[in-house]
Amino acid sequence: xxxxxxxxxxxxxxxxxxxxxxxxxxxxxxxxxxxxxxxxxxxxxxxxxxxxxxxxxxxxxxxxxxxxxxxxxxxxxxxxxxxxxxxxxxxxxxxxxxxxxxxxxxxxxxxxxxxxxxxxxxxxxxxxxxxxxxxxxxxxxxxxxxxxxxxxxxxxxxxxxxxxxxxxxxxxxxxxxxxxxxxxxxxxxxxxxxxxxxxxxxxxxxxxxxxx
Numbered sequence: 771x772x773x774x775x776x777x778x779x780x781x782x783x784x785x786x787x788x789x790x791x792x793x794x795x796x797x798x799x800x801x802x803x804x805x806x807x808x809x810x811x812x813x814x815x816x817x818x819x820x821x822x823x824x825x826x827x828x829x830x831x832x833x834x835x836x837x838x839x840x841x842x843x844x845x846x847x848x849x850x851x852x853x854x855x856x857x858x859x860x861x862x863x864x865x866x867x868x869x870x871x872x873x874x875x876x877x878x879x880x881x882x883x884x885x886x887x888x889x890x891x892x893x894x895x896x897x898x899x900x901x902x903x904x905x906x907x908x909x910x911x912x913x914x915x916x917x918x919x920x921x922x923x924x925x926x927x928x929x930x931x932x933x934x935x936x937x938x939x940x941x942x943x944x945x946x947x948x949x950x951x952x953x954x955x956x957x958x959x960x961x962x963x964x965x966x967x968x969x970x971x972x973x974x975x976x977x978x979x980x981x982x
Contacts, residue, residue, distance in 0.1 A: 773801075773804045773805070773808045774801060775805075779798065779801045780798060783798065805893075812887065812890065814831070816830075816886050816887055817830040817831050817885065817886065830885040833884045834881070834884055834886050834890075837881065838894060841895065845873070845895075845898055846898040846900075849873075849899055849900055852869070852870075852900065852904070853900050853904045853907055856906070861910070862910040862914065870899075870911055871915075873895050874892050874895050874896070875892075876891075877891035877892055877895040878891040878895075879891070881894075899911075
């Protein structure tokens with residue numbers, strides 16, 4: 771409940787000019803670790819929900835672990851060749867971008883077929899992307915994808931999500947539960963971040979900036 775989505779946090783820090791400060795870098799590092807644990811927990815929860823029986827849950831978990839091993843042990847070494855091709859061409863070619871998009875969508879499709887949310891597959895592919903010497907490559911990939919995702923896919927996502935919410939179906943009991951969930955989520959973020967920051971000698975000189 772206290773985890774903040776990594777892309778959301780990165781966008782907030784970037785817009786406020788804090789993504790390159792020591793506090794911003796620390797926050798992003800913590801968010802990256804949190805995301806790994808959050809998706810792992812989500813995978814287990816979805817497996818239990820979808821699988822129903824013990825056999826079904828075990829099958830989904832085994833397939834998920836097997837797919838993750840394939841991504842990191844087989845796909846990840848192959849993706850490192852993208853860095854060599856990028857350095858050879860000196861730019862991101864359409865073929866390279868298409869390969870990344872196919873990898874993201876293919877991974878999402880596989881996890882959806884397994885019974886885990888498709889976002890988990892896309893997340894795994896993103897983690898498997900090369901990091902060493904690939905800063906320029908990743909930056910160009912993000913610049914290309916961000917134009918479509920922010921301008922088109924993100925608004926569509928919120929529209930579809932909003933259309934799927936039935937506010938009229940909430941009873942008084944459901945409303946109380948919703949408020950409790952929001953309270954726990956907000957308190958978890960606020961108290962967790964404040965206690966951790968103050969325990970490390972950080973003080974809020976002028977909100978929301980911290981001096982450590």
